[in-house]
Amino acid sequence: MSFHTAYRAKSSDFALSSTPVNQVHCGDAAEVLAGFNSGIADLVITDPPYICGYKDRHGRTVANDRNADRVMPVFGEVYRVLKPDSYCISFYGWTAIAEFTAAWKDAGFRVVGQIVWPKQYTSSTGFMQYQHEAAFVLAKGRPDRPNNPIPDVQPWHYTGNRHHPTEKSIDIIKPLIEAFSQRGDVILDPFLGSGTTALAAALSGRRYIGVELEQKHCARARQRLDAI
Numbered sequence: 001m002s003f004h005t006a007y008r009a010k011s012s013d014f015a016l017s018s019t020p021v022n023q024v025h026c027g028d029a030a031e032v033l034a035g036f037n038s039g040i041a042d043l044v045i046t047d048p049p050y051i052c053g054y055k056d057r058h059g060r061t062v063a064n065d066r067n068a069d070r071v072m073p074v075f076g077e078v079y080r081v082l083k084p085d086s087y088c089i090s091f092y093g094w095t096a097i098a099e100f101t102a103a104w105k106d107a108g109f110r111v112v113g114q115i116v117w118p119k120q121y122t123s124s125t126g127f128m129q130y131q132h133e134a135a136f137v138l139a140k141g142r143p144d145r146p147n148n149p150i151p152d153v154q155p156w157h158y159t160g161n162r163h164h165p166t167e168k169s170i171d172i173i174k175p176l177i178e179a180f181s182q183r184g185d186v187i188l189d190p191f192l193g194s195g196t197t198a199l200a201a202a203l204s205g206r207r208y209i210g211v212e213l214e215q216k217h218c219a220r221a222r223q224r225l226d227a228i
């Protein structure tokens, strides 16, 4: 039996009745989230554009990766649609750390942790050999601490970027979902890309709401979700 049918509605689900869950919403996240009720998501896990002008060796780029004005305002909406006393885990690019921390603080979030994924290889070389990814754990209000806190250094898994130029591994996202949410919870990713967070949520018995700007990535995310 899939988690879709195994899930039993909770009495607190009333606010969800008008918000399509287990769907990929294609559009600008600030605009899409503005149409949702407040307090509908239990947890946000997201991998926004790093604002670094990323281009891979095939010439693939990431939408809005030079445009902080189309990325940072999304965090205000993220804060609103999260339930009171909840978490948002956001990857970030270190070159735009000032913009990210300002956006999170302005939205109302408090930083309660940082997670680092050391890589076994060098992504790029500049002033240093860049060999890790990082995310901040942000709190809205005073959420309960996880029953089984995970280490803040986590194993990195390389995907080969087959589905998306900056694809994260499901194996990276699943431990975060399992530590910071319960079965049946709603996990939101407003920068969904090829659907990794939604897949990790579904495979962990959670529901998901995904938002992605680019049609081609929405299509790929839906295709991957349909295949599980």
Ligand SMILES: C[S@@+](CC[C@H](N)C(=O)[O-])C[C@H]1O[C@@H](n2cnc3c(N)ncnc32)[C@H](O)[C@@H]1O
Pocket: 027, 028, 029, 030, 047, 048, 049, 050, 062, 063, 064, 070, 071, 074, 163, 164, 166, 167, 168, 169, 190, 191, 192, 193, 194, 195, 196, 197, 211, 212, 213, 214, 217
């Ligand atoms: C770093 S990628 C996410 C990759 C994803 N973690 C995966 O595994 O496929 C960020 C994504 O955000 C999308 N994006 C950029 N600006 C957006 C916006 N304003 N609203 C929604 N999506 C946006 C980009 O098209 C891109 O696919």
